[in-house]
Amino acid sequence: MKRMRMRMKRLVLVLSCLWASPPCLAQVRSPMPVLWVMPVATVMPGEQNVTAALAPAVSLALEDLRGRGGPQMHLQLLDSQCDSATALKGLFDAMWEEPGHMIIFGGVCPQVTAVLAQSLHALDMVQLSFTALPAGPPAQRRPPGLFSTVPSEGVFNAALVRLLQHYRWTRVGLLTQEGARPSQEGARLSQMRQNLVHQLMKADVQMVEVQSVGEDPCLKLQKLKDRGVRVLVAQVDEGPGSRVLCCAYGLNLFGSGYQWLLAGGPGPVWTLDPEASGCSLYALHAVLEGSIRLSLRPLGDSGLRGVAGRTPAEYEQAYRSEIRQQGAPDAYLHGYAYDGVWVLARAVSLLTEQFRHRKRHSADRNLSINQAQTADMLLAALKQTQFEGVTGTVRFHNGERVASIELRQFQATREVLVGQYNTLTQELRLFPDHLKFPGSGPAPGGPGVRLECGSVGRVLYAVVTSAAALLFITSLIVLLRSLSDCTRYRSPRGYGRPLDPLLLLGMLLALSWVPLAGLDQALVPAWWWDPLCSEDSRTCWPLAAMFLLDVLFLCCWQALDPLRRVERVSESGAGEAQDGVSADTDCCVSSNADLWITALCAYKGPLLLPATTTRTPWLNWAAPSVHHQNTLVELGSSQSQVSPPRQITPG
Structure with missing residues (x-):
């Protein structure tokens, strides 16, 4: 000494x-x-x-x-x-x-x-x-006179958050060693943890559990496992690194179901010490397989004379x-x-x-x-x-060194460069060809839930669809026949009322949905689902406005010029006079029905024109919906109040 x-x-x-x-x-x-x-x-x-x-x-x-x-x-x-x-x-x-x-x-x-x-x-x-400068509190601003040739620890946290967002890992657990270091070093690690938690909150990533290594890292890792954490962020130096890996091996916290992210700031890779950890070198490598470490290249690789x-x-x-x-x-x-x-x-x-x-x-x-x-x-x-x-090109932005944070993945006892994070543009660039995860892909972000796609048998789907098509055609024929008969004459007394056209129309809509409800990815391509199962939010507002306009129009019509039932008796022909039979009809009319219908067409017509001539998304969806809606309203106001034909016998 x-x-x-x-x-x-x-x-x-x-x-x-x-x-x-x-x-x-x-x-x-x-x-x-x-x-x-x-x-x-x-x-x-x-x-x-x-x-x-x-x-x-x-x-x-x-x-x-x-x-x-x-x-x-x-x-x-x-x-x-x-x-x-x-x-x-x-x-x-x-x-x-x-x-x-x-x-x-x-x-x-x-x-x-x-x-x-x-x-x-x-x-x-x-x-x-x-x-590397400490991350500092989220609200603290860098003094204008402070420069550093090494990116700060807060930049490493930003690169970690970008990586979590890329793979949609929304639930993470943090393992730190701030309680096991001297007061000043522990304060630096505490600031780094606070900065990471703040950035995770802004990115809508849930910090499930924060544990300090302490003297028993196995107990801390067990708590993370009990909370169902699948993505583990380790802000641990090379000292206790081997003990953490050994505990992870004993608790089976590795493999395709877990992802380790080593984010201790700029520095060399963890030094693996099998003797101090109590595990073999094979066990430590098994836990590190597929893990990603955020590091800073010690020297440039351009080969240029500076x-x-x-x-x-x-x-x-x-x-x-x-x-x-x-x-x-x-x-x-x-x-x-x-x-x-x-x-x-x-x-x-x-x-x-x-x-x-x-x-x-x-x-x-x-x-x-x-x-x-x-x-x-x-x-x-x-x-x-x-x-x-x-160390590469040296330049500063707001006192921060402009550099690239490297993402290195542990693959078969060696580290492979799999991505870079630019500190100036804050963009993450990954190399998919270099990435190799233990499983078929990245680990799940939440608890282990196995998703299985349910499907409908093709025979059952064909039978149900055929039956629905047959009923659809039958209902359509009955609806057209009913509408045609009601406009000409009434049925004789005792034959009963015809089927309500509204009920038939509702049956047609329900039957038309049966073939769509049984579709899955085995029968149709994936691009079908967006137009069938989702609707742009911009479409809902025009539809709601038009629906309210229709309701207001019908309420004004009924209040100012209400519909009333009128019975009209037709003149008897020569054959009818001899038999003593005359025909009459019931209909719903109002004093100024022609004016109301003209006003209806006046504001409906312009809506149909842009729907057929433009490619505006909400018009292409809204115009057909408004047309069918008014069809329903008009049928309900006219056909539902028409009485069936009745026979009048002489004295």
């Missing part, structure tokens, strides 16, 4: 000298002061010293910057100890020292970065981080050589720290050009710019920064 601290002190001294030494082709007259906030020693016993792993990448970036004649900057080390109070005290102490600092560089401890970002505007400073003159492969080779010489551990996001140094260099270079441009076009040769104006110009320079780095 003492040897590690001595090695860290020597490394910090070398980095400070590199930052303070003037380059060969300096672009500014005085060095740009930069406050480097980082923990020098390991915060928690047994954890990796992230600073020692990232410092070689920063040292390599400084050497490349000197070799290409980059701007001169002055670095002052601030040991934050990953404590917010210590970092704030060091920041306020640095404000009284010369020269005044304009830039805060760091980000190893996200909680410290978030606290310092709240005071940027008041101190006229900007801050650049090279690790602003530093290195390809991503050449940089990685140089970085591996540095950590071997210094005996430092490896860091997953070392490339983002390397690009962070170049972000500052490009921003300072752009700031220098703006200074020269102002002095060149200003009437005052002794033009001076205060710190607030310099901070605004530096902020604008960071927003305009764009170059090709070892």
Whole structure:
């Protein structure tokens, strides 16, 4: 431990000298002061010293910057100890020292970065981080002076929600480890969980259960299983990952009926430790099969030489050589720290050009710019920064690094790239040819319910349809015969009343529905169901309006000019006079029946014309419905009140 601290002190001294030494082709007259906030020693016993792993990448970036004649900057080390109070005290102490600092560089401890970002505007400073920022509360807005070369953890939550929406997984269970970490790290995980829950609520995805791993992950997983959770989201680091997978194997929470989503933020894949978990490597792989992990590519894959003159492969080779010489551990996001140094260099270079441009076009040769104006110009320079780095194209949008979140699926002991999420457009792009789920497809979103399509036997369907067709034809003949007889004469007394035409018409409608009610996907194609079984909501409003208009019209007719029954006796012919028989008829008439019928046709006629000449969806549906409806009303008002023919015998 003492040897590690001595090695860290020597490394910090070398980095400070590199930052303070003037380059060969300096672009500014005085060095740009930069406050480097980082923990020098390991915060928690047994954890990796992230600073020692990232410092070689920063040292390599400084050497490349000197070799290409980059701007001169002055670095002052601030040991934050990953404590917010210590970092704030060091920041306020640095404000009284010369020269005044304009830039805060760091980000190893996200909680410290978030606290310092709240005071940027008041101190006229900007801050650049090279690790993922906490998700933060849903209502909290990112400070305008905070930039990060790594997408925030909230972006990973957004990518997870898009994936859930794509597969229509509406019931999920969350497994987190916020209660098993130190207070500050636990607070970060709590913010990430709150942000995820908020985004799930906006997307109408139900968070069924939230469980913390704790000391007994098997008990937590059992609770998720009892609630019928099929989609499990794990925000768990690589430490307890193997124990979680082992418990999932013992509870049979894997296979075609379950889907695991690993969403712990940017970082390497879970380290499988069979000995610590108590399960075999085969069991751990069985649970991971088909699972999807959201990750961030550590280095770009374009093969292009970036602003530093290195390809991503050449940089990685140089970085591996540095950590071997210094005996430092490896860091997953070392490339983002390397690009962070170049972000500052490009921003300072752009700031220098703006200074020269102002002095060149200003009437005052002794033009001076205060710190607030310099901070605004530096902020604008960071927003305009764009170059090709070892991690890909580096540019920012609202302080957020524009990047692609990768979706990798575990297939046969290896990870396969199956999709990407663009942080700028917020679009999810999946590769269906690369996806392989344990079952026939994605796991169900809810409890295991097996759906079976019921069908009607073809013989039974043919018999019932034939009988319905025969009855339909018979009823139609009887209806036409009844209407024809009622308009000519009445039947003799004692023969009874004819069948009510309304009853026959209702029978025809019921019989016409029988062939449609027995159809299924085995008899007709799937595209039949939309016009047969569904109706556009836009159709209901015109139909309802027309129905109310018809009711209003008939009510006005009956109130202002009611129908009345009139008996008309026809003149007897020669043959009828000899037999003593005369014929008369009953009908429903009103005083101004012709005017009412003319008004009816006046507002019905224009509706039929666009229905036949245009392709408006609601007219194509509404016009036939209105026509049949009025047919029913007219039959009910005239035919239902006609008495049967009766015979009159002489005295």
